[in-house]
Amino acid sequence: MRSVEWLRGYLPNTLRGKLLLVSLAVVFLPISLTGYLLEREGRQALVQEKTEKLFGLARLLDANLGPGYDALLADAGQSGDDREAAIRSLSAKLTPFTDLVAAANPGVGVGYYSKALNAIITYGPSRDYSTTVGTSIPPEHPGWRVLESGHKAVESGPQVRGFILNAMLPILRDGTVIGYIWANELSDDVERQAAAMDRSVLTVSVGGILLGLGLTHALSRRIARDIRGINEGLMLMRSDLGHVIAPPSGEVGEIAVEINSMARALLDARSLTENILNSIADGVIAVDWAGQVTAINPAAEQMLGVAAAGVIGKPYESLFKPDHRFASPLLDTLKTGRPHVGVALDFPAPKQTLYLNVSSSLLRNSRGEAIGAVVVLKDLTEQRRLRTQIMRADRLAALGELVAGLAHEVRNPLTSIRGFMQFLESCEDIKEWQRYAPLIVRQVDSLNRLVTELLEFGRPRPPAIRSVQLNDLIHEVSLLAGRKTGARMALDLAPDLPLVEADGEALKQVVLNLIINASQATPETGSIRVVTAAETGEGDRRVAIVAVADDGEGIAPENLDKVFDPFFSTKPNGTGLGLAMAHRIVDAHHGTITIASTPGAGTTVTLRIPFLHSPADQA
Template identity: 45%
Template sequence: MKDFLAKSLRRRLILLALIIVSVPILVAGLVMEKSAEQSLLDEKKNKLAAIAYIVDVNLGEGGFDKILSERGALGASRQQKIEVLNQALTGLTDSLALSAPGLGVGFYSRDLDAIITYSPSDKFGYTVGQSIGDTHPGREVMETNELHVEFGSLVRGNILNAMRPLARDGRVIGYIFVNELTGDIHSQVAQMDRGLVIAVAIGLTLSILLILRVTEDMVKDVQTVIRGLRKLRFNLHEPITGVSGELGEVASTINDMASALGNARTLSENIMDSIGDGVISVDTVGNITAFNRAAETLTGYGAVEAIGKHYGDLFAEDASFHSRLLDTLQTGQAHFEGMMEYPVKNKKLWISVTSSVLKDIDGNILGAVTVFKDLTERKQLEDQVSHADRLAILGELMAGVAHEIRNPLTSIKGFLQYFQNAGSAEERAQYLPMLIGEVDRMNRIIETMLYFSRPCQKVVVQTDVALVLQETLFLVQSRAKSHGVRFEVAIEPNVPLVNLDGEQFKQVFLNLLINSLQAIDHEGKITVSAQYLPDTDEVEITFSDTGPGIPPDIREKVFDPFFTTKQAGTGLGLAVTQRIVIAQGGTIDIGDNPGGGALIRIVIPRAGSKEDTIC
């Protein structure tokens, strides 16, 4: 298939040139042939008409009657008259017939209704005395007194027959016929056709030779351009040379475009290699098409090693990794991930990643591209900070636990010392329930502390937040009635399902509702609302009450473990609440209710948390 395109072009050029040259030649040849045939026929007709005229003139003014009169045969019988006229005129028609091979000449008498002569007489003399048929064109000639020249199949076969009326003294006395066999005419036409075909063939041959010579040079230049274009696929800075004329101008324009494209590609490659973030692009089937220097450094794969391979073969998906790039390629959905684990060569990185679809100028999809930044050191630092924070929190917890447990322990110790030295059965019966109550108090403190500090298993499913709120409200309904508190619920109907642990959030809502109930001394209102925030794809839940509110100076402390303003409180309820909300990827804020009291606002993403955060 070497140089297929150029050869194909040459064949097309030759075919086009042959059509352009041969069609006019063939049409001209056909026209010339028809014209020559017509000219030959006209010449034949004129020739036959001229011979008939000569015969007419040689017959003389008197016609047949003069000959019969001179020979004393006017009163003879029909047969005798035919014989007299034949003897008198056969010499004339024979001499004319013998002057041109294939010529037939004769007289026909209208009065005698018979052929008088038909020369050459040695061939056609037997026809003398015969009458023509009623439909014979000779009768029309005698009726119309007009010359007729036409093809016909008569006595001697297929002929071109000229029939000239014989008019004497204003009366048609017969006609002269002069004919020639059509075979002779056709042989002459065929001879003309052969000459014309030879001339056309010579013309076409010369045209083909000329076309081959012209296209050969053109195709050589085209082949040079094609070879140059193939080289440009691998080296845009290698120009096309050795071409002149119009194709030379085309080659020069291609060279300029290739040079500009090469410079642009070099600039793009330099920009790509200068970017500190990894950049990888794939085609529509997922094969890697671009792999910048930062991607080489971060992943451990070289560009030569990666380009051309399927993205999934290098970065295999598993239970902990789902490729955002391949998902974008399949669904067309762009991704913007804050932090995720990414499998590279012989290790895993923590990265931030974005992925989007690649399109051409017409909007057709070319593939997809991902840009990622290494956040491994940041993740390690955050883990260290988180560990330090947890240690600090643990210190606070221990201090709080020591403080909270010391009081009941002191009471228990005092009672035990008292019972050790004295105490009656009645006193034991009176004080033992108090001892048990102090032990239960310590147990509740320890249970709450454990719930706050230990990791818990989240059961994340698509959850109807409105339903969880309704179930939680039912749990505190009787308590609210006893306090004279009414609920006002405003949940928008378009709140979607949210990925979260419903049981944990029931605990969150229960903690907040109990706090609001405890804050209202008597008769008040608690408003619960939920709405969808489409701009951020989040759900907002608010709790507001008509209690005294939370002073600004302690709002930052209410989420600290063991911080409480209530005499019987442990100070862990809001700390646990905040921990659950953050674990779900949400936020919780405290503010003022415009009508007086506190307002607590929770915002959680509809898709849930991206990380397995400890709750």
């Protein structure tokens, strides 16, 4: 890592310097490598050409030898027994041809060697190397490897006549190596030709490098000038997006054109953003990391009763009433990074407390780095005032319906009691009194039951929360309700249902009421089914499901919205408080109760009760 940092310290910082450095690498290295490869390949090709030429000469000598040394000796009437005489005889016959070949190829030496005589037979040109005839090659001479292996070989190094490139061809007659033929050339000649080729490659390489560097230098000056102009224009655009950069020619000019287009688009986007912020009805306030206001739109100014000039640069807390404890979602987002969406709260503005819907989130720059936070304020004060009026009107309307229903429910028993008493007022027969007294008592009991249910409905007690096993509770209620109905009852209870934090007695009342309602709507040949299950509701909250279904007469569609209203009942003797009471009990457990019904097909009532009862939910 330190070596990399050290190297960076020596690299140029300007674009022009980097272009020159890159061009040096791009031009110098390829041309140098190409020159090296050309020189290497040229030298190898030169050596290969020389080698082929030398072997060609060796093959000419091999063809001139004919059947071999023994045949030449036999023609001369000689034998191999007298070594010196045999060498002189063979040399006399072969020297003219070797001199001829050597004369036709200046600088080349050729000759024959006999394995049987272990001597050089001829070495042309003979005027220079005749003294070597009759001598033997030393043991380390590569010619021995050719004689032993029977394969041609090429050697470069010091040999008989100096530092040479020597091509050696074995002489094979009847499958036997009888000697070898060589053709060699002084390495000085080879090196001289290779050096001339190297000079040519070097000249071309250096010329190419200098030309490339010159062109790069000129091009880099032009590019540096154009980029300097664009950079100066960008510096001006920091304060004036309307500034236009004069585009140079070429691709750099296209960059300038695109920068101008982007600046215009950014200017248009800024104008559009400002127009949107100035036009929307919701208040928008932005703060930096220090919590100081950086932007506020006119809607927020009007909502809070402040002026932008008076709050820009000041702490966000200055928008609250002094010494007012207020948990601001914006400041919490600024502190924790956690966004808030749709939080309804009372905002202590300087002039009045507003009821606002607040959403806050972090502000990020183009690199995704948080630079502050923004809050959107929606004024719900007037909506809450209107909603309060509507709720008051709804309560008055509900109270009117309750009073009307109560009057209707009370009037019928009172009318019956009054009629009985008017009849008994003039009756002196004790039997008549005994006959009508139980009827009067039943009417009074009916009034008492109505008043009791009404008190229960009007003054609900808080639920006594404890752990309840719903399946056990339903078993108990079903046994009690089963004696009052002839319908077939089936239980489908989840075996692994967890305990529920609830008021068991209150839930018994709800389930018993639902089963009784189902039995009253179901003929004796019908069936009632009670199901329990567990599911995940909203906010990943686990809830218990209790469903009571029947195949009875069902509920008319126009009555579905009224079944939870007090005193609404389709049964002749019903008070209409049973389902209203059940709804209140389920609400006290922070659950829901829903009804689905099809006339003539049956009704299903579904309870959803959270497994965990949180008292904080009541707040």
